[in-house]
Amino acid sequence: MTNQKHQFDASPVLVEDLAPAPRMSLRVKPAHRATLGQALGLDLPTRVGARVAAGGTEALCLGPDEWLIVAPEGTDLAAPARAVYADAPHSLVDISDREITLRLTGPAVLDLLAACCPRNVAAMPVGSAARTVFDSATVILWRDGPTDFRMDIWRSFAPHVGSLLSQVRQEIAAGL
Numbered sequence: 229m230t231n232q233k234h235q236f237d238a239s240p241v242l243v244e245d246l247a248p249a250p251r252m253s254l255r256v257k258p259a260h261r262a263t264l265g266q267a268l269g270l271d272l273p274t275r276v277g278a279r280v281a282a283g284g285t286e287a288l289c290l291g292p293d294e295w296l297i298v299a300p301e302g303t304d305l306a307a308p309a310r311a312v313y314a315d316a317p318h319s320l321v322d323i324s325d326r327e328i329t330l331r332l333t334g335p336a337v338l339d340l341l342a343a344c345c346p347r348n349v350a351a352m353p354v355g356s357a358a359r360t361v362f363d364s365a366t367v368i369l370w371r372d373g374p375t376d377f378r379m380d381i382w383r384s385f386a387p388h389v390g391s392l393l394s395q396v397r398q399e400i401a402a403g404l
Contacts, residue, residue, distance in 0.1 A: 240336035240400060243393050246329040246378065252305055253321045254287075254295040260316035261293075267308040267316070270297070277356045279370070288357045288368070296368065296380075328386050330393075332377045336400050341369070341377065343396040349377075365389050 256264050258274070265272035265287075273280050273289040280287050284300040299305060309320045332340065341349045347360040349369065357370040365385035370378040381389050 241332060241334035241340045241397055243397065244331050246331050248324065249329070250299045250301060250303060250322070250324050251327065251380075252297040252299070253323050254297055254318065255293055256295075256316060256318035257293055260318065263312055263316040264309060264318055267312040268297070268305055269308075277352075277358050279355060279357050288370070290359055290368075325383075327380045327382055330379045330381065332379060332393075333373075333375055335375055337375050337377060339400055340393065340396050343399075344392050345369075362389055363392055 254264075254272075256272075261272050261274070268285075268287075270282050270285060270287045271280055272287055272295055274292075276289050276291060278289050285303060285305075286298045288296045288298075290296055297305065306320060306322075309318065334340075338350050341362075344363045345360055345367075347358060347369075349371075352358060352369070352371045354371050354373055357368060359366065359368050361367065362379070362381075365381060365388060367385075367389070368380040370380075372378060379389075
């Protein structure tokens with residue numbers, strides 16, 4: 229008999245780190261939204277929680293004058309934004325190093341999120357996103373599918389959120 233080790237994830241939720249991606253915080257008055265959006269190649273959404281995507285770049289409306297933009301590596305958003313600054317004054321700040329992103333997938337992902345998030349995550353439509361809290365940490369949840377989410381977390385909160393996710397995953401797995 230051989231001594232084999234088997235490794236599997238007993239939890240019904242997979243949590244994995246995603247590769248870093250360029251992200252920008254955009255603030256622009258509603259009157260200048262369309263001009264700046266056209267320069268960036270995005271129809272910036274006006275409804276809080278709405279997302280748009282074009283050419284691999286995603287924009288999420290976080291407020292009436294605030295968007296989070298996530299772009300593929302090497303995408304230059306600063307040059308086209310700078311070109312229309314006189315007509316559309318704005319603030320476009322690179323916040324790529326501020327956050328990490330986790331992918332949360334699996335049949336119990338809603339239970340995992342509900343354990344520490346006061347928002348009714350199950351009611352979030354697929355394709356939407358929201359700024360919310362996970363325990364005491366501000367996060368952005370992107371709902372990419374019925375059981376597929378991304379969670380953006382500030383780096384300083386990542387150890388705390390990671391520990392909670394691990395604990396809740398173990399509790400869910402033990403309850404099965």
